[in-house]
Amino acid sequence: MKIKKYLTLTRAGIIESLQFRLSMLVMVIGNLLYLIVIYFLWKAIYASADSDVVNGMTFSDTLIYLVLATALFNFMEMYTVWQIGRDIQSGKIVLDLVKPIDYRRYIFWSFSGSFVTNFLFTFLPTFIVVTAVTHGAIHMGLNLLYFVVSVVLAIMINYSIDFIVATICLYTESIWGINMMKQVIVLLLSGATVPLAFFPDTLRNVVDHLPFQAIYNAPLTLLLDGDPDMKDVCITLGTQLAWCVGMFIVSKLFWKCSIKQITVNGG
Amino acid sequence: MKRKGLRFYLRIYFKILAQDIKSKMSYRADFIISTLGMIFTNIAGFVSFWILFRSFPDIKGWSYHEMLFLYGFSLISLTPVQCLFDNNWSLRSYVYSGDFIKYCFRPINLFFYYQSEVFDIKGLGQLAFGIGTLVYSWNKIGLACTPLMILKIVVFLITASLIMIALQNAAAATCFWIQNSFYILDLAYRFRDYAKYPVTIFSSVFKFIFTFLMPIAFIAYYPSLVILRPDDVPILTWLSPIIGCLFFYVSYKIWMYGALKYNGTGS
């Protein structure tokens, strides 16, 4: 069975990440502290504002948005760029390329294990805590379903972007700089640091036409909307799907061309 | 054997540093991209700051320009850790692969020898950003520019740097005990983002935590009070230079203890 060989990689990833129990504890604690900082910061910000609703978002909206954005970031950030970059620098990538499995998929599924553990150990607890703290500000209904679908699409878009960035490493031999730029751009333009609703109109306009907002802003907007309009949901998911397919094709083609380059030039 | 005083170490440091910069320049692409990455990070930080304050005139009595002052201050105080102690980021992989042992055979201080190996020039870009921001906000707030003020700010910048260095050393040293300690270092790194907010926004419990347990409040807030709120400076601020040295010393001891305990598992 084809899927079985991928699930084996998932299982190995789970086992591997479970071995580091202290790092997991750190992840949970770190997350918690992070949330606390966000909570107090925005509480102070809203306390200083004139009204309860700023840019169409209440304090609890903003809080949920940012906290879940961070949680999503933690569980989506798989440090793939580092991994692939290191493989390229050490030359280990050659070994992976000859494995009877597509490299792009191989990396994805190798990381999928830490995906599962990260989801269980960071995202889920965060979600529960936030729901409790905001006293049910998150509407429990169809929006949860939309959210899950949207997150899956977001993961794939994120992975494609990561993979494109990693492919650039083939040319530049620079990991740190590239990864830094990627992380900063994605976090800012996807609305993970400041909700996109706060952006000035011109900037917002630009950001809406980039793939990054489909990673954090799209799923979170779907989640926060307690009374979703079918048309809006379709537009958001449709845009995500379009980005997902588009980025997938771009990353795949880019990788293929680049690999050819390597094999021709002998790396 | 001759005594190894400060002059001995300084001479070696500058020799190694000169060589390191020379060799960094030989990887041109990496150097340029990393510098760009650093500039991007700072621009992004600045933009999110700006977006935030567009919607809110002040936070708990701290005006835009005062917050900007804190921001600039934190950027400058983070420069030494970025420039001089960047090798901490590689510590984990050296320990993991067993290559760390190569640092153990030299007749000079292990911590010094290890840290001296890398000088990160990118940090200088951050320094320029920080100074620019600080000078701008200094003017806007209309602070006097007396030698005493300059002295104060230099002393407290050094203090703040020491604390950040101490945090990073301690976080990096965890890799001697914990296998996957990258998360801890990453956590410490991310926390510096919160150093730029006034600690008054937190509840008293977390004020305590950020003052004593995870002393990020010393990175910008307490030192800045000397300049921004000269009538209302808590005793902690005046103690902070001593606290800075103490933290640094403790972190150095932890680092060295870990390194000496480290038994080079990879044989």
Added chain:
Amino acid sequence: MKEIIRINHITKEFKVLNRREGLKGSIKDLFSRDYKIVRAVDDISMSIQQGEIVGYLGPNGAGKSTTIKMMTGVLEPTSGEILVDGNVPYKNRSKNAQNIGVVFGQRSQLWWALPLIESFRLLKDVYQIEDKQYNSIIELYKSLVDIEPLLHKPVRQMSLGQRTLSDILAAFLHDPKIVFLDEPTIGLDVSMKAKIRKLISALNKEKNTTVILTTHDMGDVDALCRRIVIIDKGKMLYDNDIEHLKSFFGSYRTLKIRVDGDLKAQSEVIQKEVPDFAVSADDEWISILVDEDKKKVMDVLNQIQSSHSIKDMKLEEISSEDVIRKIYEEGVE
């Protein structure tokens, strides 16, 4: 001769985590862990004189690296005492470091991006080498190997052989009393191996430096060491002259013959005829390990010839490799 290293009954124990298997095991490990104590070095004593080259041998995981780490001061023994030139290494690591040089075959200690000469200059400062001494050793290096082309090459661009050579030169630069070489010839081709052995031997003679060499390559041992120490599973098996070891096993010789028919089947027949000796067969030869104290090789040959027609034969002296393999397997009685 002056004693340079003194080791008295050292032992080193490590705590090792027992990991459970499978997904269930990993989840269990999350909540409870059990550790076991592993004794990597078990009651080892030895004394090494100034100027000796000692081959320190043992299979992988025997405790060689652990012993060396203790001698260099990186590790503290669990019990026992080590003195290196009168110092306790782990108590005074910095002072001990001035006296020793270390080379790990696969791990360069040079600055990766720097040309060799810059690494040398940095080491000159780090070890506080006097100009005169530095210049004379560089002159010595120039007379021993062709280092001119290496001096201005960054270490990362060197071949493995050049890197090892450079690492060895760097280790001898500050004129240490002892140099530890951990598998210096691993992964090198034959001519490079010979070059490195020649260099080590020359530096040892010139500077009277004590050299402690761990290796799996018997060529290194035969070319360099008069004395060998063998350990396995943390315990010392042998510490004496290599000649002594050979003479101990000297009465053994391997008789190799070729006969008609299937060699495997024939070897079993021969085994019955000479039950005292081990007989084995490969694709080409039937080997008989003869103990000449019991029976002369010629007699064995005659005995076999009476029942088989021997097409070809040869006689092999036992090599150090065989001897050491035999010790690993059976120990010295």
